[in-house]
Amino acid sequence: MQKQEPLLSVRELSVAFKMRDCVLTAVDGVSFDLDRSQRLGLVGESGAGKSVTGFALLNLVSRPGYISGGHVFFEGRDLATVSEEEMRNIRGNRISMIFQDPMMTLNPVLTIGQQMIETLKAHRHISQHEAEKLALSKLQKVAIPSPEKRLTQYPHEFSGGMRQRIVIAIALLTSPSLIIADEPTTALDVTIQADIMELLLNLCEEEEMALLLITHDLAVVSQVAERIAVMYAGRIAELGSTEAIVNAPQHPYTQGLLKALPQKVERRKRLNQIPGSMPSLQERPPGCAFYDRCELRGEICHREIPRLEEKNGGLVACHMVKTVAGKEKK
Amino acid sequence: MSNFIEIKNLVKRFDISGGLLEEIRFKGGIHREKTVVHALNGVSFGIKQGETVSVVGESGCGKSTLARCVIRIYRPEGGEVLYKGTRVDNLSSSAIKPWRAKMQMVFQDPYASLNPRMTVYQTLLEPIRFHFPNVSRSEADDRVATVMKQVGVDPDWRKRYPHEFSGGQRQRISIARALAVKPEFIIADEPIAALDVSIQAQILNLFMDLQEEQGLTYLFISHDLSVVEHISNRVVVMYLGSLCEFAGTEQLYTDPKHPYTRALLSAIPQFGNEGFRHMRLPGDVPTPINLPTGCVFHGRCPHADERCRQEVPALIPAADGRVVACHGVEEGRLEWL
Numbered sequence: 293m294q295k296q297e298p299l300l301s302v303r304e305l306s307v308a309f310k311m312r313d314c315v316l317t318a319v320d321g322v323s324f325d326l327d328r329s330q331r332l333g334l335v336g337e338s339g340a341g342k343s344v345t346g347f348a349l350l351n352l353v354s355r356p357g358y359i360s361g362g363h364v365f366f367e368g369r370d371l372a373t374v375s376e377e378e379m380r381n382i383r384g385n386r387i388s389m390i391f392q393d394p395m396m397t398l399n400p401v402l403t404i405g406q407q408m409i410e411t412l413k414a415h416r417h418i419s420q421h422e423a424e425k426l427a428l429s430k431l432q433k434v435a436i437p438s439p440e441k442r443l444t445q446y447p448h449e450f451s452g453g454m455r456q457r458i459v460i461a462i463a464l465l466t467s468p469s470l471i472i473a474d475e476p477t478t479a480l481d482v483t484i485q486a487d488i489m490e491l492l493l494n495l496c497e498e499e500e501m502a503l504l505l506i507t508h509d510l511a512v513v514s515q516v517a518e519r520i521a522v523m524y525a526g527r528i529a530e531l532g533s534t535e536a537i538v539n540a541p542q543h544p545y546t547q548g549l550l551k552a553l554p555q556k557v558e559r560r561k562r563l564n565q566i567p568g569s570m571p572s573l574q575e576r577p578p579g580c581a582f583y584d585r586c587e588l589r590g591e592i593c594h595r596e597i598p599r600l601e602e603k604n605g606g607l608v609a610c611h612m613v614k615t616v617a618g619k620e621k622k
Numbered sequence: 623m624s625n626f627i628e629i630k631n632l633v634k635r636f637d638i639s640g641g642l643l644e645e646i647r648f649k650g651g652i653h654r655e656k657t658v659v660h661a662l663n664g665v666s667f668g669i670k671q672g673e674t675v676s677v678v679g680e681s682g683c684g685k686s687t688l689a690r691c692v693i694r695i696y697r698p699e700g701g702e703v704l705y706k707g708t709r710v711d712n713l714s715s716s717a718i719k720p721w722r723a724k725m726q727m728v729f730q731d732p733y734a735s736l737n738p739r740m741t742v743y744q745t746l747l748e749p750i751r752f753h754f755p756n757v758s759r760s761e762a763d764d765r766v767a768t769v770m771k772q773v774g775v776d777p778d779w780r781k782r783y784p785h786e787f788s789g790g791q792r793q794r795i796s797i798a799r800a801l802a803v804k805p806e807f808i809i810a811d812e813p814i815a816a817l818d819v820s821i822q823a824q825i826l827n828l829f830m831d832l833q834e835e836q837g838l839t840y841l842f843i844s845h846d847l848s849v850v851e852h853i854s855n856r857v858v859v860m861y862l863g864s865l866c867e868f869a870g871t872e873q874l875y876t877d878p879k880h881p882y883t884r885a886l887l888s889a890i891p892q893f894g895n896e897g898f899r900h901m902r903l904p905g906d907v908p909t910p911i912n913l914p915t916g917c918v919f920h921g922r923c924p925h926a927d928e929r930c931r932q933e934v935p936a937l938i939p940a941a942d943g944r945v946v947a948c949h950g951v952e953e954g955r956l957e958w959l
Binding site for chain 2: 337338451453454481482483485486487489490493508509510511512514515534535538548549552553554555557559560562563564565566567569570572
């Protein structure tokens with residue numbers, strides 16, 4: 293069977309920020325594919341470049357930042373080069389975005405109904421009545437009780453979890469083929485977080501939407517995504533199936549992250565910590581960015597940036613990971 | 623063994639009504655009515671010397687208010703806080719001073735809790751000078767160098783300002799500031815919540831190492847249930863200003879009794895794609911302004927009955943040493959679960 297073209301194909305995407313006396317590269321040659329109705333998790337610490345990558349996909353990087361290289365192919369077009377008018381037609385229509393803080397997305401002075409209808413009318417020729425009907429059905433989909441009444445209410449009349457459900461309902465309005473969710477549950481409590489993640493997962497399956505889930509929480513991402521890309525200092529360190537990343541991580545950074553979890557050692561015993569911290573944008577080393585913190589580092593790591601290569605069935609950017617015979621199977 | 627810290631029936635309310643005009647109500651004539659947030663409603667538990675007790679709960683449950691009442695940043699409206707048997711909650715600001723050197727606090731955000739215009743040296747010297755004015759300059763300098771070494775920050779960096787350090791290092795410096803006056807008891811309010819995953823383990827290890835070296839007692843406030851499971855001897859679960867359950871960590875995590883504890887623990891994200899198995903709680907956390915009658919959790923509890931809606935459950939000690947505030951558990955109604 294011929295392999296279908298991926299829905300989203302990111303190739304060597306780079307984002308830089310122009311400062312007064314230097315140019316800082318926040319995202320440095322990131323490449324990944326996302327198939328239709330597939331779910332990919334983008335994991336990393338703050339400053340790893342995961343959110344900037346998400347923004348760059350929608351051409352939303354604002355000055356002094358700019359896309360300094362690479363391509364973003366989506367449904368046959370390169371989003372890094374399309375006109376702003378064409379981009380507006382894709383953004384919020386074919387690709388929807390969900391942010392961490394629902395109050396950042398919702399307008400506090402408009403009712404939920406007004407905001408939903410506004411979104412629809414921006415992308416479709418649709419009558420007021422039709423728009424209302426569609427808004428209502430989407431609110432039902434995200435399990436908002438008494439949606440007719442809720443349409444006339446303002447964002448402040450909802451709890452944090454309910455607001456995030458509304459943001460998801462708005463994202464669903466135009467039946468997009470891709471949703472980018474940037475830390476959608478970080479501002480919420482654990483019990484609500486589980487509800488929202490489950491909702492997002494079910495909706496993606498029902499509506500056959502692809503999901504790019506950006507988060508710092510490996511456990512959350514492993515519950516939802518089929519594949520995980522681990523980012524470190526602006527580059528992808530490792531990309532593989534969720535099972536492989538969680539159970540048999542190859543990159544020393546991914547291994548370190550998982551080993552440092554409290555579940556991995558006996559209670560009240562010292563945790564396996566990774567020494568040091570991620571280098572800031574100004575102090576990225578010439579070779580591998582993880583060099584200073586890595587136990588396996590060799591001489592080549594200091595000189596040469598490792599490329600993301602296929603090793604043992606997954607993609608890893610590490611000079612020290614060797615291919616083991618018999619593990620080549622996909 | 624008697625308790626090192628004893629918290630008895632602690633009550634804290636905040637009046638948020640603002641000015642006189644906002645208090646005026648016109649229901650059946652004109653009268654004044656205050657808007658009050660009930661942040662703590664009779665919380666009691668004890669901490670033994672050298673142990674770590676953690677308080678968990680969702681945002682707004684009163685866990686930070688509790689921490690601030692224990693160290694007397696807030697003055698509680700009711701109840702008592704005993705430090706080695708001495709009441710400290712009703713002391714005046716000057717009388718509390720000697721106790722403050724024994725109790726220190728570490729805050730969540732190391733970007734906000736360190737003065738950006740003070741060097742590390744100045745930051746660490748200030749509490750020593752304040753609590754021990756008779757200490758000589760060279761002794762104080764030695765103390766600063768010692769605590770910097772203890773937390774793993776090179777003493778040669780004492781002339782630097784907070785912005786020159788990473789988040790993890792800043793949190794080390796705020797821990798050093800707490801240690802500078804040789805405290806016995808440290809209250810840490812979400813000390814790792816603002817840090818990156820790879821840094822969290824470093825700071826947790828530091829807390830555990832310091833406890834072992836210096837026999838410190840910790841009250842640890844956190845919403846991260848896996849971290850709490852790892853570091854605590856005993857855990858307090860709070861909901862809407864009330865204590866639900868207080869038990870040994872292993873007891874609590876392997877066999878939670880209170881329905882809210884069960885729901886909370888079931889929501890911890892588990893690795894792998896085995897799907898979601900968390901308990902779904904109906905509705906939202908009610909506002910602490912108009913507290914529900916009876917058990918504060920009854921509106922969302924799948925096992926609530928008439929008694930739960932009417933009567934506030936008492937903190938009832940069980941045979942295995944834990945304390946549970948639930949009518950259902952008391953009556954044995956929930957045993958079959």
